[in-house]
Amino acid sequence: MKDLVGRHGVYKVGKLLGGGGMAEVFRGKAKDGAAVAIKKPRMSLAPEHQALFLREAEAATKVAGKNIVRVIDWGEKPPFIAFELVKDPTLEKEIERRRAAGQSWSAPELVDMYGHLVSALKNINQHVLHRDLKPANIFYGEGGVRVGDFGLSKYVDEATRSKTFKGWGTVPYMAPEVWKGTSLDWRADQYALGVVFFEVATFTLPFEGSTEELEQKHLYAQPPRADALALQLPPRIGALIARMLEKRREDRFQSWDEVASELARVSQSFTGATNEPPDPIAKLLVKNLNVHKQQQLEHSKAQDEKARVRLERRGIIDYWSKKYSEAVKSRLDRLNQEAGGQAIKYAVNGRRLEATLFNSRLVFELEDIPPDASKDEVGWGVLRTTTPKSVCISQLLLLRDPEPYGHWLDVYMEVNPLLQANVTPAELARNAGGRYEIAGAKRLVIALNYAGVLEQRAIRNVVSFVQYSEKAFEFERSLEECLQYFVQDAHAQRASDRYS
Numbered sequence: 001m002k003d004l005v006g007r008h009g010v011y012k013v014g015k016l017l018g019g020g021g022m023a024e025v026f027r028g029k030a031k032d033g034a035a036v037a038i039k040k041p042r043m044s045l046a047p048e049h050q051a052l053f054l055r056e057a058e059a060a061t062k063v064a065g066k067n068i069v070r071v072i073d074w075g076e077k078p079p080f081i082a083f084e085l086v087k088d089p090t091l092e093k094e095i096e097r098r099r100a101a102g103q104s105w106s107a108p109e110l111v112d113m114y115g116h117l118v119s120a121l122k123n124i125n126q127h128v129l130h131r132d133l134k135p136a137n138i139f140y141g142e143g144g145v146r147v148g149d150f151g152l153s154k155y156v157d158e159a160t161r162s163k164t165f166k167g168w169g170t171v172p173y174m175a176p177e178v179w180k181g182t183s184l185d186w187r188a189d190q191y192a193l194g195v196v197f198f199e200v201a202t203f204t205l206p207f208e209g210s211t212e213e214l215e216q217k218h219l220y221a222q223p224p225r226a227d228a229l230a231l232q233l234p235p236r237i238g239a240l241i242a243r244m245l246e247k248r249r250e251d252r253f254q255s256w257d258e259v260a261s262e263l264a265r266v267s268q269s270f271t272g273a274t275n276e277p278p279d280p281i282a283k284l285l286v287k288n289l290n291v292h293k294q295q296q297l298e299h300s301k302a303q304d305e306k307a308r309v310r311l312e313r314r315g316i317i318d319y320w321s322k323k324y325s326e327a328v329k330s331r332l333d334r335l336n337q338e339a340g341g342q343a344i345k346y347a348v349n350g351r352r353l354e355a356t357l358f359n360s361r362l363v364f365e366l367e368d369i370p371p372d373a374s375k376d377e378v379g380w381g382v383l384r385t386t387t388p389k390s391v392c393i394s395q396l397l398l399l400r401d402p403e404p405y406g407h408w409l410d411v412y413m414e415v416n417p418l419l420q421a422n423v424t425p426a427e428l429a430r431n432a433g434g435r436y437e438i439a440g441a442k443r444l445v446i447a448l449n450y451a452g453v454l455e456q457r458a459i460r461n462v463v464s465f466v467q468y469s470e471k472a473f474e475f476e477r478s479l480e481e482c483l484q485y486f487v488q489d490a491h492a493q494r495a496s497d498r499y500s
Contacts (some may be wrong), residue, residue, distance in 0.1 A: 069148030088141025194244025206348035
């Protein structure tokens with residue numbers, strides 16, 4: 001492999017040390033003989049991500065501290081980052097060793113390690129967000145505890161939508177805001193470090209499962225308390241970790257100094273401490289707080305799901321609105337072209353298309369149905385022609401299945417023939433929960449309130465004011481039928497004209 005030229009030196013590339021989905025790490029040597037670790041993005045990485053890799057390499061050179069693996073140099077062609085070579089094993093390996101040996105860290109040892117890591121992150125976050133904190137990127141050994149691997153870092157003063165970069169980050173350590181794809185700040189690193197603290201203390205992760213399961217858990221499940229799994233752990237450490245793992249970043253610590261101060265208070269409590277039994281009322285308080293938080297998370301999940309479904313439905317309706325509106329416009333343009341002019345005028349406003357020809361009006365419009373109103377019906381629409389002589393209507397109902405585009409139905413609504421007395425529109429509105437108009441010899445019922453329509457549709461096998469029949473919606477047939485009346489009766493007189 002060719003030598004790599006950086007900003008400050010030239011480096012020979014040696015054997016492969018390891019790698020992940022985004023990059024590979026090689027042993028290297030500087031011109032002065034110093035051993036280095038060289039990280040290179042994989043060739044399959046998109047060019048814009050390789051450019052981002054380089055920008056962040058430059059930022060990472062500003063990070064310094066005794067608990068941080070130092071970035072020595074970086075280069076552009078090809079892109080690479082040169083780190084100081086650390087011979088200590090990773091914290092991941094140490095966790096595995098201790099788990100197998102049944103050898104937990106003592107509480108003072110944990111607090112000491114946590115303090116060094118907090119100090120490292122404070123220095124790192126002054127320049128970059130790390131974005132991939134995990135035991136595999138932390139070294140633990142004779143050189144102490146040190147944070148490395150800035151290959152996924154991001155300038156601290158830039159907002160970023162992390163999910164834009166698929167594969168960036170390690171899912172068991174990703175904060176809720178990373179899963180949501182919102183802007184990130186240093187508190188996302190705090191959450192990841194909280195997961196590391198939990199894992200070091202308990203030898204397990206707060207959440208496990210597939211990527212999809214982990215996403216749901218990090219967003220909506222209350223993690224167990226670390227001190228409930230590691231009984232030797234002081235409750236105050238469990239409380240500290242729990243706060244770092246809060247779903248809302250506003251509920252986490254608001255500075256690294258605040259985390260360090262709490263660790264200092266925990267450390268002071270070890271001096272001359274006696275083995276007092278756990279406070280039963282404090283345990284009850286923690287239990288009730290966790291129950292309350294889980295209830296809040298379940299409510300938040302329900303609200304997020306409604307918002308997701310609403311957005312999904314809006315997208316489906318926008319798709320059909322564009323598809324059908326384009327078909328209507330195309331047909332009207334052909335008619336105008338054949339007629340040699342612009343007799344038919346039309347305009348589109350959102351999901352509503354309205355066309356006029358003399359005394360005729362044609363309307364096509366679609367609306368999405370909120371998730372609260374129905375699970376199976378996702379859209380409602382109408383294709384309607386009104387003239388002084390006639391009304392031509394197609395009421396449309398979009399069913400969710402088959403996904404992703406659903407299935408449209410033509411819905412016909414008529415007054416139930418089992419009713420003996422004449423039913424006025426006012427009675428329909430008062431008794432059926434919706435507002436209706438009645439038109440034509442067949443007493444066709446036009447629903448102006450889809451919630452009332454859906455309510456009646458759900459019980460259409462029961463004697464009610466309105467009965468329904470449905471068939472697959474054929475857009476072209478319905479459009480041609482409406483256009484027939486639209487053009488045919490365009491010159492008919494209005495009632496006001498006939499009696500003037």
